[in-house]
Amino acid sequence: MDISSTKVSKIIVHRVGNKLRDEGFYLSPVECNRSNTLDDLLLSSLLSPVIRRGEEFFLTHESDISLNTIHHYAKKLFSDPNQFKQCSEAIAKHLYGSSGHPNIGGGEFIIILFDDVRVDDVSLQALGLFRVESKDDYLDVGEEGGVIQVIEKQGVSLDKVQKGAIVLSDSHKVFVIDNLGHKTKYWIENFLKASPVHTPKKFAQVAGTLIKAISNKVETPGNAIEFAKHIEEHLSESESLSLSDLRNISKDYIDDEKLDELVNGAHLKYGITLDDNAPIESKYLSKYAKDVVTKARISEGVSLLVSNPETKISSIEVKVTKGGFRAVVDFERKGA
Template sequence: MISRKNASISKFIIHKVGNKFNDTKNAFSEKLVDFDEASYDLMLPFLLKPFGSLVQSHRFNHHANVALNEINSYAAQLFDADSDASFIEVSKHIVMHLYEQSSSAQIKTGDVLIVQFEGIEFRDMTTNAIGIFKIESKVNFFQTYLENNSYDVLVQKGINSKKVDKGCLILNQSDAEGNIIFTVDNNSYDAQYWINHFLNIKYADDANNHTQQYIELCKDFSTEILKTSYGAQEQNIFLAKTIDFFKENEIVNVARFKDELFEDEKHIREFENYKKEFEGEQNLVIRNQFDVAEAVVTKEKRKIKTDIKLDTNIQIKLDIDAPDASSEYLERGYDDEKKMHYYKVFFNAEA
């Protein structure tokens, strides 16, 4: 995660990108934006806020040599640009590269913002960064105006200041894998277009990614295998115990994880088989041991829903922080007389 409390914008330019497939042309600016105070105060948090909550970072990728990655090369040139003219020229190349990725009619045209930031804080370091943003969606708003001593109203289109459609932040800071990159895509109509085709980036090989991958594996396994074969209660018990295991251990050992979460050898085999399928589908290999990223666990815990929804308009909400409560105080059965399943809940008093 980055901090923007001391950040500032040093260079900012707007271009428009067309669509190669539809033969819609690009339009380029020749000057940097000179902000007034009100516009600047609104623009800075608008651009940087999406990255403040991101835990996972990316690195540049290329099938032959990462130095041949176009955005990697352009970002390096922008960091080294010694004049406004150089910055403007490189920013145009970025738009042209984005234009070349519009290989279908669904790729939207829009405004492209190329920005240089100063004072970005990341892991106790302060650095500068390059931001690339694409604004695809405009919203309608009312504008009042005075004409002939009377006020009237008209509808105009503008940028929604609440959310960036697509953006990336390339830090002028690297590790063994290269520059640290954060990206957002809130308008992901084409999963390949922004991340794979334009930026050509991959997740960093770190604890954040390893933790994320394993929790995603467990979530998918719980939905596709446990819930389908054994019911929502077993699914929710497994998810609660998974989160509890990650909270209680600084290092995840996969063999120990299986021993602690599964009592039945059949479930262990099902998990191992599903893990192989998951790795094949996602084109990845999950490590047998890795450090836990606490921030990822906290974020994923908030996403997990442990409700049991029944077709009789009744819902049972389980506490993910009490993984043993469901198995101890909730029983599932079948009533032969009513020909219906049931849950029996044990408790001492109503809260």
């Protein structure tokens, strides 16, 4: 995907509150004024992070994809950009209807139409949806009555997209960022109504989360180190790891019932089911399993992180003392 030639075509901002608190919504009567500087900021700080770091989903509906609200209005404005304002209002009302959780904060809703997003040299349109739920404090300097003053203001940080989605004009695919998803999952599940794309990287992410969860449930730090070693050896010696392989590695450290609970938890979190014998590529899984190999749990709330790739923890022995605990850690260094 290439956004080097992408241009901002239209932008409008609505204000959408929390429906549960009857905060209502305000629909902007006109599109935003734009400048070259503003367009560049929107491309680099909103579009680019979602395209490059967002997770891939596809829009869904229980019976007919044309009934998915985002798909319906995105398709409508892609066909006729003159309907951008009307479609943006409908999408904002849909967001309000999806904002019924008490943890959802009201805020600005930025809608942008982009032109010339290139996928395999094909020029596409893209619809950007960005939700602002919190603002940062910043300082400005201004002059009042001949005196230069420091003025405290609030604004939207360009460092981190809070909630963003990019819908492409040629498919049901949508790129999503939800950095506040720990509060509520409404952005993906209720507003976008999207399901994750089942890619090798996504399977590896689910498996990596599962490996980390298993490691956290292993009773002793020493056993957790052994478990991590077995995972690392398998990934280095084999091109893939399956759920069945993971069960075999885990059987000496965690019981089947607890493992099934963790597998179900990973499924609920990502909406992806791992088949027992489906191969998960080691080259992708190694990235997500890295924390288990390089980070060792010493005690509750105390962990040891090894940042030197040439050094590994070989064993940990923890003993309870009168005032706390004592940990003896052995390290192995490659080439030593």
